[in-house]
Amino acid sequence: MRAPEVIRPAGPGGEVAAALADLRHTRRTEWRRLWFRFRQSTLSLVGLGIVLAVVLAAVFAPVLAPYPGHAGSVVDFDRALQPPSVRNLLGTDDAGRDILSRILFGARISVTLGVVVLAIAVAVGVPLGLVAGYRGGAVGNLIMRVTDVFLAVPPIALALAVTAALRPNLTNAMVAIAFAWWPWYTRLVYGQVLSLREAPFVEAARGLGAGPWRIAVREILPNAWSPIIVKATLDLGFVILTASGLSFLGLGAQAPTPEWGTMIAEGRGYLPGAWWAATFPGLAIFLTVLGFNLLGDGLRDVFDVEIEHWRAGS
């Protein structure tokens, strides 16, 4: 690097060190402010609570479940279809397995499934959207038309078709749902990139000599993350719902996997008598989807304010 015009060795160095020390504090304040804004909405906090509960259940299922074995192939027909009691807080199913334990392990499946599916959808969808939006032209057109085709089919139908074609199991269900889900991210990112492409700070980057990849990833993408994060959070709930739906139809997780949808399918026949067998897994799905929805909404509210801040130039 060419020597700068004026060399002040002590000055900038000392300032930089001091600024770095301040930075840690500043970062903490910024997080705290986000948290404060998030806290304003009770519903968002409820959502966060539910999501945390589900994640904890998933992580600590082996420890929390009173009958961990029941999540596998252990059966106990003597205890089949027992109503909720002190011994089985949520009752037992038709194979005598503790429903609570199975639900906890089901959380593990659902959360893993949700995260994996969305990771794939984002990893595939976002770069495609970036390329389509920034490069444009024939390539962009091609990508978006393919995306359009996928978007024309309802995701559940698409996932159904794919699983039906492959052997029905959980892994294939995950692949199928990811297959159906990526186009939404492409479309979302495409729109974001189009609007950001002409922004002055992007032009400034071009003026510096930055190449298109650098601009797409370092300038545009960080500004597009908010809607992606919000959508991913909301989607987690819906992906879980879709997976449960597939399992319910017998096309996803197979017995004896304690997936919530499968459990509902198994317990459905015993309604309304042994209502607990189908109802509690159903409630688990409902609460989980609700939780992610509320959390996603809360995140969106927080991010919206941020976006308004910089858009208004304030």
Place this chain on the structure above:
Amino acid sequence: MALVETHDLVKVFPITQGLLRRRVGEVRAVDGVSLAVPDGGTLALVGESGSGKTTTGRLIVRLLRPTAGRVLFEGQDITALDEAALRPVRRRMQMVFQNPASSLNPRRRVHEIVEEPLLVHGIGTPRERLLRVAELLDRVELPPRDFLFRYPHALSGGQRQRVAIARALALQPRLLVLDEPTSALDVSVQAKIVALLRRLQQELGLTYLFISHDLSLVRNLADVVAVMYLGRIVEMAPAAAIFSRPRHPYTRALLSAIPVVSADEARLLPRKITLSGEIPSAARVPPGCAFHPRCYARRGECDAVQPALLPVDGAAVRCLLYDPAFGAPGLPEEQPGRVTGSA
């Protein structure tokens, strides 16, 4: 010696319609602009919307590719260079944009924004870059300690513009193209930024291409002023001359419309001229002289003949009133005993 020269620069934007992108018209945003920016000096490009001044600025720093004409920088023809060949050139010419709020990436902290040019060109280690950024911030009067790690939304308009200037200076350019750098700022902040720009020009020997619609501001900054209308330069002269003796009718009208603050200044203005109509769209430039439909000194030939930019007494004017081929009568208000016509 001119640091930057343009020769008959043209930029045409096609207007397309329909699925197959049929070309239905064109916008001649810049239509034959030739200018030279003196090394170490300031040339101001002045005009209203549709004048092409912003586009000219972008053409000069090659953010746009000219449709025709040439751009010379440091003697080198950069008109048709591709991005790879342009990279080393970009280090010596930088642009400062109009709206400081949107010319800084809102998701990046100040130090990342200012070090970006160094990163792009692979200069220095992270530590060296950070030190250099601190120096630059110091130079634009922003104490590094307080500003290194802030986000743009935590800065005022003036501070943001200083960051933009610091970023532009990172690669030690020779030319700065400033596109309305103070339009979005308050008067008192504008004064400080202008003082900063003056100081930097002296300290670093910078050359400025200053784009603005504010004639009073330009009066205080520029050595040479070029007035543009619908893609063409209609008058170009040393700053003092343009203000003391404006020659083109549009220049006079523009000057007379300035809302001045004092009686002294009001005395310096030409008599109030109210232009009829509005600025036509650049997609439908009037034939002949682009300004003729609104011109108060219009003559019969003005709608048929396109005037050339001719030298007049140390200035250059594009108007048939100064063309010897038409008798070069000059402006009506400068004729002895002549009653001024109305538009």
Place this chain on the structure above:
Amino acid sequence: MTAAPLLAVEDLQVHFRLYEGRARVLNGVTLAVGEGESVALVGETGCGKSITARAILRLLPPNAEVVAGRILFRGRDLLRLPEDALRRVRGREIAMIFQDPATALNPVFTVGEQMLDVARWQGAGAAMPWARRNRDGEVRQRCLEALRLARVPDPEGILRRYPVELSGGLRQRVLIALALLGRPALLIADEPGTALDVSIQDQILQELRDLVRGRGLAVLYITHNLGVARMVADRVYVMYAGEVAEVGPPAALFDRPLHPYTQGLLAAVPRLTGTMGAGIEGRIPDYRNPPPACRFAPRCPHRLPVCDQVRPPLGPVAAGRAVACHLYPPVAPVPAGSAGARHGAR
């Protein structure tokens, strides 16, 4: 001579509730607009001029709180009016010309739809439902008349067009016409012409000035452009940090500013004579923690110890001029509650 002014803002204090605390923005703003008078409220970003204008029509955001003061319009305190009475004032007695013509008009409706809607609504309650169909013709005439007043060429054609089809200047004229629909006595023009080119802005301001004078309308101009204020106003209020710093007729005020802030501001304006000052040191105060007395003191080159202890009152110093600064003891004792003496109204 002092007849009661058409609009009198008295000691208006407005606070904002923020995450970080309470921002005490307006700190006792006092101004007046007489019948047929053109008054400019001038100041830089963040001085509170827009907030003052919005407070008059009670268009403040939800986290704003009017802590004290009165806004008297034709003798009634607008701050204490019930909502329905206020709605009758808005648009009909006081009308606002908004700042940005590009966004103040709804892009999905034609100009005619928007104007007719407003005109009809303003007449609501004045006509029986069965008479309403007849009124449409009358309402349309009113819109056309307003457009003609605003010098809109081809008013009938404009009614059919969408805002996006119009140039900036035309849109601004439509906004003016909209404001004139209710035949208000007072117009509030928020940064008129800022978004327009200089030549168009000049044209429109001149026409507005002539229109206003011709019909005896009172206007409150909000602007940051001193030149515009000089062009259109009979009297100028200079605001700084939520307070009125100085009042006076524009020519006298700009040629001989008294308040140090006004002096600094004028020095910073680029002049055609080629002189341009270096701006004012410092920044506007943090409204959450403003200076205890004079809010300009931290930046003032003439700061005195008293400036940090006692807030300077806005006192008259000459005919028609008033300053809020300790450098200028008032010329005559200020009788308590005397509206004329307080803000130099004619």
